[in-house]
Each structure stands twice: as C-alpha cells, then as structure tokens.
Amino acid sequence: MTSQGAEPGATTLPPTGGGVEPGATALRPTGHGAEPGASALPPNAQNNPEARTSILPSADQDRGLGSTTESGARSARRGRPLVVAAIAVALALIATAAIITTVLSRSNDQVVTSDGVTTVSVGEWAQIGEFRIQIPNPPRCGAPTYKETESTVGHFCLIGWFLQNEGPESAVEASPVTLVDDDGLEYGATDLSDAAPTSLPSGGTAVGTLVFDIPTNRTPAAVLFENGTVKITL
Structure with missing residues (x-):
C-alpha cells in the first residue's frame, strides 16, 4: 500500500504511534512531499525497487533486542492499567489489614x-x-x-x-x-x-x-x- 505523495513501488511502514520505530532505518521520498529530517535514497535506487534498503526489523529486533514492535507496544499499553489496578488493590488490602490489627490490639489492651x-x-x-x-x-x-x-x-x-x-x-x-x-x-x-x-x-x-x-x-x-x-x- 502506498501513501499519498510517496513514490510508486516504495515500501512504507504502518504508523506506530506517530513516528518511526526506534532503531529502524527511516526512508524519505525525494521530491515533493518529503518529510523533514529523513535521509534521501540514491538516485539509482529510486527507479529500482529491488535495490531499495530493507526496513524490516533485524533479527535482534525480532528477539526483542531492538525496537518494540507495534503489537508489543499495544500489549504494554494494555498491561499498564492492569498493573496500576493490581497495585491499588494491594495497597487497599494492606491498609485494611492495618486498621483491623489496630482495632484488635486496642480491644485487647485491657489486662x-x-x-x-x-x-x-x-x-x-x-x-x-x-x-x-x-x-x-x-x-x-x-x-x-x-x-x-x-x-x-x-x-x-x-x-x-x-x-x-x-x-x-x-x-x-x-x-x-x-x-x-x-x-x-x-x-x-x-x-x-x-x-x-x-x-x-x-x-x-x-x-x-x-x-x-x-x-x-x-x-x-x-x-x-x-x-x-x-x-x-x-
């Protein structure tokens, strides 16, 4: 799938939250519509799709040593609320146990x-x-x-x-x-x-x-x- 303004035949990345994945090599289409800050392709690669640089994650990245994949980022985002909720429940249980312990100790002060x-x-x-x-x-x-x-x-x-x-x-x-x-x-x-x-x-x-x-x-x-x-x- 090509985006509007990109060169025919160029491989594009799906959006990953507003930017290029960390560690991946960014491509910048030359000419009109080029994004500021991206590196241009050499002229001999513009008309030869087979000569274009691969932007697939490296083997290290596949194993989690490079950038986080989009699905991994989504999983991490989904997991954060669960972790926060679990911490809140744990703190509530600790506070309740402390209150119960205090009440029991006060009721047993009479000797x-x-x-x-x-x-x-x-x-x-x-x-x-x-x-x-x-x-x-x-x-x-x-x-x-x-x-x-x-x-x-x-x-x-x-x-x-x-x-x-x-x-x-x-x-x-x-x-x-x-x-x-x-x-x-x-x-x-x-x-x-x-x-x-x-x-x-x-x-x-x-x-x-x-x-x-x-x-x-x-x-x-x-x-x-x-x-x-x-x-x-x-």
Missing part, C-alpha cells in the same frame, strides 16, 4: 491479672460491669490551690475522666476512687472532685475531674476504681 485486677493505661477504656471508664490524659499536678481551696499536703493533682454506659440500665453505683503514688502510698479523692452521675442513659457519656491532694515530692502512678479491682496506670 486482667491473676489477682483479678483489670489494668489499662491512660487513653484506654476499662470495663466496669456494663459501664466503661477512661482517663484520657496524664494528670496535671502542681497547683497549691484549686477552687479557692488551699492544699493541706503539698499540691493538687487533677485527673479527668470519661464514663460511658454500654448497657440497658441507667443507674450508676458510686464507689471509692484512690490514687497511688510512685512510692505506693494511697490517697482518696477530695470533695473538690466531680461526682459521678446517679444515672446515665444507655449509650450516654459523662465527664468529670478527680482532685487529689498529695505531697509535692510524690508523682501519681495509678488510679484505682471499684475497690481496687480496676486500675488505670498513669
């Missing part, structure tokens, strides 16, 4: 020791019957006064708490709360603390602050709930 004490850390939930409680942040200590009341021991330590009802019943039973310092000494919550509500609807949440009066040379280590059966380490 029950051999003496029956449930222990969690700051920012983790501790189960108390159908309720669960959390101390979201480390204690704030160092205030000599709080709500116009002066410390009688050294300084006040303020500890915030969250309480959530996961059961159908709304009644809340109050129990003593104790602070344990880094030397193992215990302190009861002062009257400056926010009291827990007497009732909390199912799914409801309450917030408050525990206030302890401890010596200035002591550091809070843990808070005990439910007569010491629930421990939140600080």
Whole structure:
C-alpha cells in the first residue's frame, strides 16, 4: 500500500504511534512531499525497487533486542492499567489489614491479672460491669490551690475522666476512687472532685475531674476504681 505523495513501488511502514520505530532505518521520498529530517535514497535506487534498503526489523529486533514492535507496544499499553489496578488493590488490602490489627490490639489492651485486677493505661477504656471508664490524659499536678481551696499536703493533682454506659440500665453505683503514688502510698479523692452521675442513659457519656491532694515530692502512678479491682496506670 502506498501513501499519498510517496513514490510508486516504495515500501512504507504502518504508523506506530506517530513516528518511526526506534532503531529502524527511516526512508524519505525525494521530491515533493518529503518529510523533514529523513535521509534521501540514491538516485539509482529510486527507479529500482529491488535495490531499495530493507526496513524490516533485524533479527535482534525480532528477539526483542531492538525496537518494540507495534503489537508489543499495544500489549504494554494494555498491561499498564492492569498493573496500576493490581497495585491499588494491594495497597487497599494492606491498609485494611492495618486498621483491623489496630482495632484488635486496642480491644485487647485491657489486662486482667491473676489477682483479678483489670489494668489499662491512660487513653484506654476499662470495663466496669456494663459501664466503661477512661482517663484520657496524664494528670496535671502542681497547683497549691484549686477552687479557692488551699492544699493541706503539698499540691493538687487533677485527673479527668470519661464514663460511658454500654448497657440497658441507667443507674450508676458510686464507689471509692484512690490514687497511688510512685512510692505506693494511697490517697482518696477530695470533695473538690466531680461526682459521678446517679444515672446515665444507655449509650450516654459523662465527664468529670478527680482532685487529689498529695505531697509535692510524690508523682501519681495509678488510679484505682471499684475497690481496687480496676486500675488505670498513669
């Protein structure tokens, strides 16, 4: 098949995406319609089709060592979206596995020791019957006064708490709360603390602050709930 403007009898390449295949010898028809940049044929070859230079791929190119054939280029173009899709699916699976692992690890943070004490850390939930409680942040200590009341021991330590009802019943039973310092000494919550509500609807949440009066040379280590059966380490 000859293109418009090409010499009769000249062999032409099928288009390969807007240019000559890399590595192939380009022909330029002489005279009108010649493409800029292509090498001209010698005059004695213009009228002798058998003397024209072959533009078929070399043996190395057939084996994939030279330019990529048109069919190979099409296959590569078709394969690229599949590879991208496969990578996206793999990344999504990895992200999902990471989320599941994180959720499972957080749900297993609560530890029950051999003496029956449930222990969690700051920012983790501790189960108390159908309720669960959390101390979201480390204690704030160092205030000599709080709500116009002066410390009688050294300084006040303020500890915030969250309480959530996961059961159908709304009644809340109050129990003593104790602070344990880094030397193992215990302190009861002062009257400056926010009291827990007497009732909390199912799914409801309450917030408050525990206030302890401890010596200035002591550091809070843990808070005990439910007569010491629930421990939140600080």
